[in-house]
Amino acid sequence: MNTRTVPFQREVTSSPEQTQALGAALATHLHPGDLIALEGDLGSGKTCLIQGLCRALGVTSRVNSPTFVLINEYDGRRPGGEQLLIRHFDLYRLSGSEELEEIGVREFFHDPESLCLVEWADRVPDLLPAKYWSIEMSHLEDPADRQVCCRWVMAPSAAMATARGSEA
Amino acid sequence: MLILGIESSCDETAAAIASSERSVRASAVLSQMDHAPYGGVVPELASRAHIRAALPVIENALDQTGARLRDLSAIAVTQGPGLVGSLLVGVNLAKGLAYGTGLPVLGVHHLEAHLFSALIDSDLEPPFVALLVSGGHTELILVHALGDYELLGATLDDAAGEAFDKVAKLLDLLPPGQLVMGGRAVSASAEHGDPTTIRFPRALSGRDTLDMSFSGLKTSVLTYVNSLRNEGGQEALTAATPDIAACFEQAVVDVLIDRTMRALKSRCIDRVALVGGVAANRRLRETLAEAAETIGARLTVPSIALCTDNAAMVAAVGAHQFAQGSGGGRVDEGYDLDASPRLSLPGLQASRPA
Numbered sequence: 043m044n045t046r047t048v049p050f051q052r053e054v055t056s057s058p059e060q061t062q063a064l065g066a067a068l069a070t071h072l073h074p075g076d077l078i079a080l081e082g083d084l085g086s087g088k089t090c091l092i093q094g095l096c097r098a099l100g101v102t103s104r105v106n107s108p109t110f111v112l113i114n115e116y117d118g119r120r121p122g123g124e125q126l127l128i129r130h131f132d133l134y135r136l137s138g139s140e141e142l143e144e145i146g147v148r149e150f151f152h153d154p155e156s157l158c159l160v161e162w163a164d165r166v167p168d169l170l171p172a173k174y175w176s177i178e179m180s181h182l183e184d185p186a187d188r189q190v191c192c193r194w195v196m197a198p199s200a201a202m203a204t205a206r207g208s209e210a
Numbered sequence: 211m212l213i214l215g216i217e218s219s220c221d222e223t224a225a226a227i228a229s230s231e232r233s234v235r236a237s238a239v240l241s242q243m244d245h246a247p248y249g250g251v252v253p254e255l256a257s258r259a260h261i262r263a264a265l266p267v268i269e270n271a272l273d274q275t276g277a278r279l280r281d282l283s284a285i286a287v288t289q290g291p292g293l294v295g296s297l298l299v300g301v302n303l304a305k306g307l308a309y310g311t312g313l314p315v316l317g318v319h320h321l322e323a324h325l326f327s328a329l330i331d332s333d334l335e336p337p338f339v340a341l342l343v344s345g346g347h348t349e350l351i352l353v354h355a356l357g358d359y360e361l362l363g364a365t366l367d368d369a370a371g372e373a374f375d376k377v378a379k380l381l382d383l384l385p386p387g388q389l390v391m392g393g394r395a396v397s398a399s400a401e402h403g404d405p406t407t408i409r410f411p412r413a414l415s416g417r418d419t420l421d422m423s424f425s426g427l428k429t430s431v432l433t434y435v436n437s438l439r440n441e442g443g444q445e446a447l448t449a450a451t452p453d454i455a456a457c458f459e460q461a462v463v464d465v466l467i468d469r470t471m472r473a474l475k476s477r478c479i480d481r482v483a484l485v486g487g488v489a490a491n492r493r494l495r496e497t498l499a500e501a502a503e504t505i506g507a508r509l510t511v512p513s514i515a516l517c518t519d520n521a522a523m524v525a526a527v528g529a530h531q532f533a534q535g536s537g538g539g540r541v542d543e544g545y546d547l548d549a550s551p552r553l554s555l556p557g558l559q560a561s562r563p564a
Contacts, residue, residue: 058426084376085429089367107368107425109375110220110346111291111551185433 045204046175046194047071053190054182061087062094064190068175069098074126075154077171079163079195082179087188088161091177092130095159099126107161108132113150118157127156133165172200211283212275213532214268214307215525218300219292219320220346222518223263225271227282228525231356231533232329236274237515237522238267257295264303271521279311286528289317290553291346297549305545315544318527321555325353326530327516327523328483334510339479341470341498344486345371348466350420350473356530357557362473363420370462371488373424377431377458381451396455397491403456405493408434410461412468420469420561424462431458463494467501474507483510489517 049071055061068078068091078095080088089107096105099118108114114130129150151158152171163170178191196204212235217224226237240263272278287304290297301317308315324347325340336356342349348365368376371393378384378392383399410430413423431454439447474482482502484495495511502509516522 083432084380085425085432089425093367104364104366106365107372109372110369112293113551181433181436185430 048192048194050190050192052192055087055188055190056184056186058087058090061090061188061190062097064192065091065094065096066098068177068192069095070121072099072157072175074120074156076175077151077158077160078175078177079170080159080161080177080179081164082177083181086179086181087190088177088179089132091179091190092159092161096128096130099128099157101128105130109134112136129156129158131158131160133160133162136162136165172197211529211532212277212281213316213525213528214271214279214282214285215318215521215523215528216264216268216285216287216300216304217323217519217521217524218260218264218296218303219288219290220296220519222520223260223267224519224521224524225264225268226521226525227271227275227277228522228529231326231526231530232331234330234522234525235277236271237520237525238270238274239515239518239520240267257293257299260296260299264299268307279307279313282311282313284314284316284528284532285311286316286318286524286531287547288320288323288524289547290550291320292551294549294551297551301547301549305547308544314532315547316528316531317544317547317550318524318531319553319555321347321349321351322359322557323523323527324485325351325359325483326356326526327485327512327520328510330512330516330522330526332510332512334481334483337477337479338481338483338510339470339473339477340483340485341466342486343370343466343484343488343494345369345375345488347371347486348422348424350469351558352473352477352479357534359555359558360561361558362477362561363422363469366414366421366423367425368423368428370422370424370466371486373428373462374459374488376428377455380428380432380435381455383451383455393488393491396459397493399452400456400459400493401452403452403454405456405460407453408457410434410457412461412465415465415468420473422465422469424465427458427461427465459491459493463491463497466494467497470498471501471505474502474505480505480507481510482507483512485512485517487518490514 049067093105101116101118109132116128118126118128120126173196176193176195180189213228215226224239227235285304287300336353340351348370350363352360375392378395383395413426
């Protein structure tokens with residue numbers, strides 16, 4: 043599936059619950075094989091949004107920050123009820139994509155069966171697939187507020203293929 | 211009985227020899243400094259460093275006891291959770307040594323090893339409540355008996371040690387690029403600060419839960435740091451850093467103590483153990499000791515060397531397993547053992563009604 047309906051483009055949330063609700067809203071638009079790249083400063087709500095997203099996908103286990111172990115895995119369910127493996131990455135402690143590639147992350151990022159949620163994805167731009175969801179989170183003036191921007195990103199080659207496909 | 215324990219779940223390569231779950235004869239640790247120039251953990255480098263360090267560390271542990279491989283009863287190794295590449299080095303080395311010597315291999319859970327660290331050289335007996343705090347973990351576990359654990363509470367987001375690391379970065383207390391070992395830097399700065407000047411939030415306090423949350427605290431520190439820098443510039447921030455560090459540390463300690471005390475009271479347990487790398491924090495140790503005393507509970511804190519990742523605690527779990535017969539003593543036992551980055555704690559149950 044090449045183009046996607048983006049559930050929201052820019053939202054401002056004023057509580058962790060509202061940030062989780064945005065994650066839940068995005069969850070309904072996801073398919074197996076999707077990757078969500080999350081960017082944003084410390085404390086901007088990345089893990090919080092992922093918690094809401096995972097809960098909406100039926101994850102019952104704890105969803106917490108995998109900063110120390112790099113990857114958490116959860117068993118989720120698609121809306122239809124089929125099982126969905128969710129991999130939650132946190133690249134905060136990593137120094138660059140080379141090292142990440144060596145532990146086989148490229149295979150995870152391109153696995154058509156599972157869902158990848160990647161915090162600090164801006165550290166590995168060259169490892170991201172040709173099409174992915176981008177979530178950018180930032181602090182606003184009011185300490186409780188967060189801006190959340192959501193985009194469906196396609197690399198030029200993927201965008202070109204999509205354009206050709208739609209002409210046909 | 212002599213058990214060799216091998217630990218390689220994250221940054222430390224370690225080996226130790228135990229003669230029982232409470233008696234460790236030798237322990238050797240090599241901490242990896244290779245990451246520092248890269249500004250973060252480098253999984254592949256970690257694996258390579260483990261490979262280089264593992265055999266010398268094992269030889270060192272054996273030399274300390276005068277024992278040889280043939281004198282051992284079994285080989286215990288951390289099976290998970292942890293970084294997969296790092297775990298694989300230890301697990302495969304253990305299996306290789308086992309194959310060559312005919313000894314059984316025993317897989318050990320990293321958290322169970324931390325729980326056992328409280329038993330080494332101590333007379334602590336279950337039931338006890340363990341507060342396990344480290345870079346990757348923050349858990350309150352009721353040890354009903356060895357092998358029978360109940361999870362009373364845990365962090366809902368960041369681990370306590372992770373919060374220390376991130377606040378160290380926010381406060382510029384770490385050398386450029388370094389992202390770990392922040393606890394020590396924050397505590398050192400906090401020594402010069404006043405822990406009563408800023409009231410950072412204690413999340414979930416006053417609620418009927420033993421769970422914890424440190425993400426909001428981290429964010430609150432970030433907000434404070436940013437507004438201070440905007441208003442008074444870097445100079446004002448530098449001047450206030452010891453106070454911020456002290457107030458942050460106090461907030462973490464308050465949350466940990468509150469949950470631990472409520473766990474002890476609600477379960478009528480009078481023994482508590484503080485384990486994991488964050489147990490090295492002086493304010494936490496001292497405050498918990500005082501709080502435990504007020505309710506007549508006895509606090510056990512292993513030595514710092516047993517709190518940070520080490521193999522003594524792995525060998526101790528191995529000794530317990532072997533004595534319990536789970537090693538089986540059969541030569542082929544354990545060869546199918548695999549590294550398991552997300553291993554769940556055997557014998558762990560969710561919270562039961564009090």
